[in-house]
Amino acid sequence: MPDSLRRFKAEIFQALAHPTRIAILELLGAGEASAGDLVEKLGIEQANISQHLAVLRSKQLVVNRKAGNQVFYSVRDPILNDVLALMRRYFQNHLQEAYEMLGEMAQAPAESEK
Numbered sequence: 746m747p748d749s750l751r752r753f754k755a756e757i758f759q760a761l762a763h764p765t766r767i768a769i770l771e772l773l774g775a776g777e778a779s780a781g782d783l784v785e786k787l788g789i790e791q792a793n794i795s796q797h798l799a800v801l802r803s804k805q806l807v808v809n810r811k812a813g814n815q816v817f818y819s820v821r822d823p824i825l826n827d828v829l830a831l832m833r834r835y836f837q838n839h840l841q842e843a844y845e846m847l848g849e850m851a852q853a854p855a856e857s858e859k
Contacts, residue, residue, distance in 0.1 A: 760804040765789060766797050767829065769818075773807060774826040777819035 761767060768787055772778060778786075783794050798818060801807040808821045820826060 757804060757806070760800055760806055763797065763800075765793070766801055769794070769797055769801065770806065770820060770825060770829060773818055773820045774823075774829065777810075777817045779815045779817050781815070783818070 761770075765787070769783055772783060772786055780791065780794055780798065783789075783798075784791050787794070798807065798809075802809065805821055806825060807818050809816050809818050811817075
């Protein structure tokens with residue numbers, strides 16, 4: 746794999762490396778929204794939302810359009826929704842494994858009981 750592709754991937758993952766940016770992308774996955782909508786739904790200050798949107802725009806993960814005095818944002822490529830869904834599945838798979846290990850540990854006698 747070319748190093749330039751690895752750098753590109755790393756930059757995208759850096760942009761995704763904040764829970765607020767993930768939340769923004771998940772909301773935008775359902776359709777476009779204004780910054781005001783995002784503020785209301787996430788309960789985060791406008792300035793904070795704007796900073797996160799700037800990062801997502803700089804990595805071309807979201808696009809915007811102006812309508813009057815409002816700016817609406819949307820996910821640039823729907824495949825990003827698939828990436829987030831895969832990450833959710835990855836988390837759920839490993840959460841299930843951890844849950845199963847806890848169940849096994851609860852059933853096994855403690856070392857001190859032997």
